[in-house]
Amino acid sequence: MSWWMWVVLWTVLVLISGAVLAILLFRLWRQFSRMLHDLGDYGDSVTQRLDQATAEPAVTDHHPRRPDVYTPWREARKQYRSGTLERRTARSQRRSARRRAMGQPQKVSDLTR
Structure with a gap:
């Protein structure tokens, strides 16, 4: 094989490995951005639940329940x-x-x- 064939071969190998690396990095970026989006949605739901929990308490039953801790054994x-x-x-x-x-x-x- 002549020297230019080695240059072409190595050039093709480097281009293919670069393309594979680019595809893998793109997939990783998409998964990472999807994870951040889901994390943001989860944070919003936690904030919403916290707001609901700290809002004015609803009218509760005025008959307190006897705690089971004091039930005779x-x-x-x-x-x-x-x-x-x-x-x-x-x-x-x-x-x-x-x-x-x-x-x-x-x-x-x-x-x-």
């Missing part, structure tokens, strides 16, 4: 256990209905609940 345990039993029963009923719909045999424990 026996009552809290009773509420917890009754809620657990309700969830278990509902789950068992859903399981039985699903098995009935699919024609599968039922478990005895599902039928007793």
Whole structure:
């Protein structure tokens, strides 16, 4: 190969790598500008929510709720256990209905609940 062929080859390689680099930088710039735009929108929404939160409070219920912190532990345990039993029963009923719909045999424990 003659010397001018090497010059042409290297020139083409440099131009192609420059074009690829330019395309990558352009894509990076577009992503960065899109991110800044989204960040600005997020800042606007935060400002709007903050303004709504610090505005005049709405008329609230004048019957204060008894805080759950002072619920006696026996009552809290009773509420917890009754809620657990309700969830278990509902789950068992859903399981039985699903098995009935699919024609599968039922478990005895599902039928007793």
